[in-house]
Amino acid sequence: MSGRVTGPVLILGATSDMARAVARGFAAKGCAIQLAARDPAALERDRADLETRYGVAVSLHRFDALEVEGHAGFVAALPELPQVAISAIGLMGEQSENAADMTRAAHVMRANFEGPATILGALANAMEARGAGTLVGISSVAGERGRASNYVYGSAKAGFTAYLSGLRNRLAGRGVHVVTVLPGFVATKMTEGLDLPARLVAQPEEVAQAILAAVERGQEVIYVRRIWRLIMAIIRAIPETIFKKTSI
Amino acid sequence: MTALAGWGRFRPVETRVARIRSEADVAAALAAGGPLIARGNGRAYGDSAVSPGATLDMTGMDRMLSFDAETGVLEAEAGVLLADIIETFLPRGWFPAVTPGTRFVTLGGAIAADVHGKNHHLDGSFGAFVDWVDVMDAEGRVTRAVPNTELFGWTVGGMGLTGVILRAGLRLKPVETGWICQDLRATQTLDATIDMMEATLRAPYSVAWLDCVTTGPMMGRGLVMLGRHACVNDLPPSQRSRPYHVPRKPTVRLPVDLPAMALNGLTRQAFNALYYWNGRRKPGERLVDWQSYFYPLDAVLDWNRGYGRAGFVQFQCALPQHTAREGMHALLAAIAKSGEASVLSVLKRFGPQEGRFSFPMAGYTLALDFPVNDRSLALMETLDRITLDHGGRFYLAKDARMPRAVLEAADDRVTAFREMRAATGAGARFVSVQSERLGL
Numbered sequence: 001m002s003g004r005v006t007g008p009v010l011i012l013g014a015t016s017d018m019a020r021a022v023a024r025g026f027a028a029k030g031c032a033i034q035l036a037a038r039d040p041a042a043l044e045r046d047r048a049d050l051e052t053r054y055g056v057a058v059s060l061h062r063f064d065a066l067e068v069e070g071h072a073g074f075v076a077a078l079p080e081l082p083q084v085a086i087s088a089i090g091l092m093g094e095q096s097e098n099a100a101d102m103t104r105a106a107h108v109m110r111a112n113f114e115g116p117a118t119i120l121g122a123l124a125n126a127m128e129a130r131g132a133g134t135l136v137g138i139s140s141v142a143g144e145r146g147r148a149s150n151y152v153y154g155s156a157k158a159g160f161t162a163y164l165s166g167l168r169n170r171l172a173g174r175g176v177h178v179v180t181v182l183p184g185f186v187a188t189k190m191t192e193g194l195d196l197p198a199r200l201v202a203q204p205e206e207v208a209q210a211i212l213a214a215v216e217r218g219q220e221v222i223y224v225r226r227i228w229r230l231i232m233a234i235i236r237a238i239p240e241t242i243f244k245k246t247s248i
Numbered sequence: 249m250t251a252l253a254g255w256g257r258f259r260p261v262e263t264r265v266a267r268i269r270s271e272a273d274v275a276a277a278l279a280a281g282g283p284l285i286a287r288g289n290g291r292a293y294g295d296s297a298v299s300p301g302a303t304l305d306m307t308g309m310d311r312m313l314s315f316d317a318e319t320g321v322l323e324a325e326a327g328v329l330l331a332d333i334i335e336t337f338l339p340r341g342w343f344p345a346v347t348p349g350t351r352f353v354t355l356g357g358a359i360a361a362d363v364h365g366k367n368h369h370l371d372g373s374f375g376a377f378v379d380w381v382d383v384m385d386a387e388g389r390v391t392r393a394v395p396n397t398e399l400f401g402w403t404v405g406g407m408g409l410t411g412v413i414l415r416a417g418l419r420l421k422p423v424e425t426g427w428i429c430q431d432l433r434a435t436q437t438l439d440a441t442i443d444m445m446e447a448t449l450r451a452p453y454s455v456a457w458l459d460c461v462t463t464g465p466m467m468g469r470g471l472v473m474l475g476r477h478a479c480v481n482d483l484p485p486s487q488r489s490r491p492y493h494v495p496r497k498p499t500v501r502l503p504v505d506l507p508a509m510a511l512n513g514l515t516r517q518a519f520n521a522l523y524y525w526n527g528r529r530k531p532g533e534r535l536v537d538w539q540s541y542f543y544p545l546d547a548v549l550d551w552n553r554g555y556g557r558a559g560f561v562q563f564q565c566a567l568p569q570h571t572a573r574e575g576m577h578a579l580l581a582a583i584a585k586s587g588e589a590s591v592l593s594v595l596k597r598f599g600p601q602e603g604r605f606s607f608p609m610a611g612y613t614l615a616l617d618f619p620v621n622d623r624s625l626a627l628m629e630t631l632d633r634i635t636l637d638h639g640g641r642f643y644l645a646k647d648a649r650m651p652r653a654v655l656e657a658a659d660d661r662v663t664a665f666r667e668m669r670a671a672t673g674a675g676a677r678f679v680s681v682q683s684e685r686l687g688l
Contacts, residue, residue, distance in 0.1 A: 017269070017308070045270075045325075049311035052322075053336050192267055 005134075005215055007083025008032040012063060012119060014043055017188035018138065019088035021204035025212045026084070027054040034082060036063035036074075065089045065115025071122040084215055085123045086136040087116040091153075092190050098152035105152045112156035117163045124167055124176060131175040134215050137164045138181045138207075141223070144232045147248055168220060179214045180221045183207050184228040200225065252303060255552050256293040257559035258620055258648045261681050263298050268327070269308040274412050275388045277304055283679035286412045288357030289329060291350055293562040294648025295681035296407055297357070304412065306356055312336065313415065320420040321379055326356025326413045333420070338538070339492050342420035343477070345377040349594075351543050356413040361645035362405030362606040364613075366453035366475065366542075369599040373608050375404035379417035383410060386673040390414065402668055405606030407644050409669060409678050409688060425491035427478040428453070428541040431533045434524070438468020438580060442573055442612070445472060445597045452476045453541075458593040459524045460616070463584040468576065469524065470595065475541055482535065494537035501549050555619045562646035563590075563628050564615040565635040566598060572612040575638035579614060579631055586627045590616035605665050607643045615646065625649065644682065652687050662688070 009026040011019050014035035027033050027050045035043045040060040047058040063074055075081070091111040098105045120135050127133030142150050143157030161180055168178035185191055185201040202224045210224045223229045235248065253260040266277050268286075277284055283301035290297060297303065310327035320342055322333065330344055331351040337343070348363040357363075359381055364373045371377075380394045383403055393400035403410045431451070435441040441456050448454055453475035458468055480491050487493070545551055552560070567575040576595070583590065593616050600610040607613075616631075618624035632654045635642065641658045642650055656662055665688060669675035675688075682688075 045311045045313065048313045052312040052315050052324075053332075189267070189269070 003216065005029055005031055005084055005212070008034055008080050010034040010036065010078065010082035010085040010123075012036050012085065012087045012116070013065065013089035014046065015039075016088050016090070016190075017204045018183070018186060018207050019086075020046060021208040022086055022088065022211055023050060024053070025205075025208035027056045027058075029212070030054070030056060031084075032057040032059075032080075034059050034061060034078060036061040038062070038064050063119075065119060066110055068114065068118045071119050074119070075122045075126055081126050081130060082123075082133070084134045084136065085120065085127075086138070086211065087120055088138050089116045089119075090138065090140075090190070092150070093153060095148075095150050095152065108152050109156040109159075112153060113159040113163070116160055120164075120167065124171060124178075127176045128171060128174050133175070134177045134179065135164075135167065136179040136181060136211055136215065137161075138183065138211075139164065141182045141184050141228055141232050144182070145235050145243070149247070177215075177218055179211070179219060181207070181211060181214070181224070182221065182228065182232075183210075183224045184231075186224070200227065200231075252290075252298045253559065254294045254296065254298065254648060255291050256561050256617075256620075256648055257552055257555075257557075258294065258561055259559075261295065261298050261300070263303045264301065265303050265305050267305045267308050271309075271384070271390070271414055273309070274304065274384055274414065277302055278384070278386070278388050278412075278677065283677060284412075285678055285680040285683075286326070286356060286360070286408045288327065288354030288360075289352050291353045291357065292361060292645045294644075294646065295685065296361070296645060296647075298681045299679055300681055300684060301679065306354060306412075309414070310354075320422060321417050322420055323415065323417050324355055325415050326354060326359075328355045329353065330355070330358065333418075334538075337420055338423070338426055341422055341424070341492070343423045343538070345419060345421040346371060346374045347542055348374075349543065350546055352546060355416055355418060356408075359404055359413055359416055360406060360408040361643075362603060362608075363645065364596075364598070364608050366455045366473075366596065368601075368608055369449055369454060369597045370452060372599060372601055373405075373603070373606060375603065375606065377419040377421075378404060379419060381413055381417075382415040384412045384414055386411065386677040398668070401604040402665070405603050406665075407605075407683070407688075408680065409665075409683055410672070410674050411678060423477045424480050425478045425483055426494045426538050427483060427491075428475045428536050428538060429478045429482055429533060430536045430541060431474040432531050433472045433474070434469070434531055435472060436469050437465060438470075438577060439573070441468055441470045441472060441595065442576065445595070445612075448472070448474055449597065454597060456595040458580070458595050458614075460580055460583050460593040461589040467584055468580050471524065475536070478535060494539065497537075497539045497547055499547055499549050558620040560617050560619045561624065561628065561648050562615060562617045563631055564613060564643040564646040565631070565640045566607060566609050566613040566643070567611050567635065567638050567640040568609055569611040571638040571640075575634065575640060576612060576614060578634045578638070582630050582634060583616070583627065586623065586630070588618055588624050588627045590618055592617055605661055607641065607645070609641065611640075613643070615643075644686075647682065650686070652685065655686050 009031045014037045040062050043060050050058045093108045139161045140157040142154035143161045164180045185196050214222045249262045250265050251260040252263050285299040286304045287297035306327040309325045311325045313323040315322050346365045358374045362373045362375045384390050451474040456470045456472045458470040596613045598608045601608040
């Protein structure tokens, strides 16, 4: 599916910097916006912003990615099944803590894989029944290869990327398109305080524009800054015997 | 820690940057202790928005909260850019009532510096169109300050030193089109430039560019640019159905810092001469789109790199009406004598304003920019003295190097400002490198 986006756009995990930018990007196109997060009260100002700037309808929804039992009910309760649903759910955590504390590790895995995958699964089923829709999963380049510096987060993202790939395969020819977004570094709360090379860091607005373009053009897997495609190709190609001794 | 400077890129300072997205983030930054200052889009030229402690990057707190199409009042968070306000509301028939020479400033920054525009002589400064402002004080309390209160008076033009500006209500002005009817007039001397500005006080917008390279009797010749918002009927018939549509201006970036040589004496002289003759060739009235008229420099997104690594400094003073003519002669003579031509020298008539700490006063203001070097810094000390001799004052949003004694000699409001800071507890918490340098 590709073409102009008109219908409602659902944004899951709507309080993040990336989600805010994505919401503005779609609202600027005149789309109604459904914002979903654990604490919808925190989204009131974002609703005001989208309504004031773009004059679109905005609804707020309580949503907890980790309450899997509630997902079907959440989808059923939406005012309208969205044309586009975007998962911006994610939690990096501290790798040192994730490595030491398995409760934390499990939490990070659930927040980055189980939660986003199951909610998109529920939406996929509804969209498949309708015969139209686009699902966008914001995954990560960290899922392309496990590294000592963030393998807990990375492995969950790897699972999510594989899930999106499978979902795309299943829904091809059924009117439902799936976009996998591997943004690389983005200047957000998540990366604040990290010392990152500026050339590799995208602004949230860049990610939003890339997603908008991918949805309209029906692209499958996108990196936001092109250089990441090259970087990840190299990182994937390094033999494991060598890779294990590196600290990337 | 990050090395941060103002737009002039002069003397970066190590500071801890905290990215702010909400009022709660500001409260958390305050609770963490230590000195801090809010920073908008970093367009103040000097060290106004860099703190020796924490610098609060307010650009992530940029939500528009409501707009009243009856009154034109926009309620928004402090980090909203004027550029966003124009993009959102010009197509609906509204424009900022006062705008500085760049649209890449935040609402909070515009209030803190109480910026002025080409219409100050009639409409006053930015603060005249602010209905209220929410300020978080040193204790983390939020007060909605309204005009004619102490807090409002000190906050508008207070350089962020009364507390953190969180939100404000801004009155926009209705316009019929996105175009300006510009009336360009070339003058032969400084006196002729000032006479022309005095004779055209009824023009809604008025500003003059001065040639401050040429010496002798032609010194201070310039181009007076008058303007008013065009009505639909001023547009060619073909454009009247889309009055707010203007051609997209391409923006460019400077990929690298130019060597300091690029804007050396010779090129600056050539630029001044060319600019003047180009203006002289096509005087008179014409339609100009809003971007070209208000924000010619915004077309080069990072033009501050044109001055090289060392950066540049701005000098902007205001002289009271009764000494302005004599003072401007003295300032231009000192510049001409030094050989340090300013690339852009802008002269503007100010109308009356009695702000508690705002910059404008009835009279004239002159803005200059110089690449940083020993000669230009020495020249600015001379300009400081001439300004003091003529009863003038200085614009803190431009300042990066003024000694404390000069500010104290220029502005007898400083004592009261310090007392207010001490009494409210703001002095201990809201601190910029500039406020430390000037002892505010």
